[in-house]
Amino acid sequence: MPEYLAVVQVMLKKSILDPQGRAVETTLRRLGHTNLSNLRVGKRIELTLEGERSAVEAQLAEIATKVLSNPVMEEVEYQLTELADPNLGDGG
Template identity: 55%
Template sequence: MPTIVVDVMPKAELLDPQGKAVTGSLARLGHDAFQNVRIGKRIELTVEGEVTDELLAEARTIADEILSNAVIEDVVDVAVVE
């Protein structure tokens, strides 16, 4: 069955406290090459049958209206994985 994957990230202009904590931890552990970490979420929607353009558009609408908080998050990708 195909899966539609929705990737959501905090808006770039907002502080990401989880990402900041991980960035600090990496530095303390000696991984200095990573200067900034941002943490988002991945939502997988499994569907039966073929993923049509209409179904993908519906998933995008769901991602924008239900799966993300438009005030603090951006939907960065809606894609099909087989």
Template identity: 35%
Template sequence: MYKVKVFVTLRESVLDPQGTAVKSSLHSLNYNEVTDVRIGKYMELMIEKSERNVEEIIKEMCERLLANVVIEDYRYEIEEAVAK
């Protein structure tokens, strides 16, 4: 079994109004050291071993459902996990 951590973020070229709002709020709380905020999504998936390559499965899931590849980038980390 694999534990997969998927991180999805807006592409650098895409405006992030939610990140801008958080940055503004941080500045209003006197955290002026913050120069930029980008908001994203984090998902954990448990995937059983199969005959298919786990990386192939994850890329397919990200590109078909988990990320909007037109405006978002994704990355993932794969760990071997013990089934519970």
């Protein structure tokens, strides 16, 4: 069965105040980094899934929206990349 690397990114919706992002931005400005704005902090989750692509895509969508994020407050994006088969060597 093919294996896939799933990368899930979760961010607060733009309409939700991001106190952690504001704190980081304030600290960076105090350090002299004044050319930045709208800093937001989120989370990135990586996992490996095995199976047929269509089933894995459906599973990832469910995991991302029902477990890894709160759809009321957060936006979620995810990517799925097929991993190389470790059993296939380069012949050398």
